[in-house]
Amino acid sequence: MPRTSTARRRDEARERILEAAVEVIRSGGFRGAQMSLIALRAGVGVGSLYTHFPSQADLFAEIYQRVVRRELGVMREAVAADGGPALARLAVAVRGFCERSLQAGPLAYALMFEPSGPAVEALRIQLREAFREVLADLVALAVTENAVPAHDVAVSSAAVVGVMTETLVRPLSPAGTPPADGFADRVAAMALGVVTARLP
Template sequence: MVYRQTKAVEARLLDNRTRILKAARELVSEGGWSAAQIASVAAAAGMATGNVYRYFASKADLYSEVLSNVSQREVDVLQAIASSPESPVDRLRTAVSTFVQRAMHNPRLAYALIAEPCERAIDEVRLKYRAAISEVILSMIAEGQDLGMMRRDIPSEVAATFIVGGFMEGLIGPLSPLNADTPDSVEDRKRATADLATSIATLACSSLVASHCAAQAVKDSMA
């Protein structure tokens, strides 16, 4: 007779898996990948170390799923922005600014996901989601070019790669655990984050906005 898991067993297994992923994500948020050793994850999840291996074959498998889960949420947020009724230029600016602000909300986790040295398996997942983010950015650029709001002399694929690489590289310094310039007060951190997001988003868009659109934006700001 074929054994079939009861709904109660399935729910318990799913709950255990969720607890492991949550514990791993929290440890990475606090100390990076090196803080999320299997024994530490098991302790944080309230279970024996061996139980973690029932759900994840290796540390790399666990790390890859943590990275996938968090990264997919960021892709979903960007896709929602890309589907909004704003102009392509405004959507692009909002997308970059939003990504920066969300990253700065949890800088240690964002640094681990974007730039912290890691195992090859993690880097492969990074590249997968960077490509997914580039696809979302590319869709806005291609639409902007079709509407004459963005320069057509730059291939959309090149522009998207340049912009995604640019705003991620622009974040690495502020995200780094070695960065000593983090403001102490909550209000100062919010202000610094908003300024950083605006600067990076402005740089990302300025190289692509068609000259007549840029001129119009200046006129509108002076009106």
């Protein structure tokens, strides 16, 4: 059935709210993302905002899923697009993630590290696992290519996710220091070191 004009307007208002919320979080983090400020930026009333998102937690969870799933899709495409050796593709994936996170700046910090309630925390755990699964496929392929010794891929891919996220805490933090030149390359090298390490 064709969509009614009322449904289209509702969808457009919802989209404006989400876009406005992302920009507010980008400038002030989750802590500064007051519903009244988001409504003002979106050009809707606060009451209208709550008809789309019953609580701030619902809105934050929707934003988190939208932005982080988009990044997950970018990583999947990057991994699939390059047919080179698995370790080289792993380095590209980690380097690209770091570079995009640094470009996103405060928004990336808020999404990855800022306290934001149980709903977002649960999504963080869920989506970290999704990133791990993407990288685990590459690590398993590296084992098949005899580029690395056989090992527990679930453990090493989880460690790679840890390397590529935790190393971003300081450069992304509002009180942190800007990364030195070549930061993303060094993080990629550390991630490869995790995978290629030979246990005694």
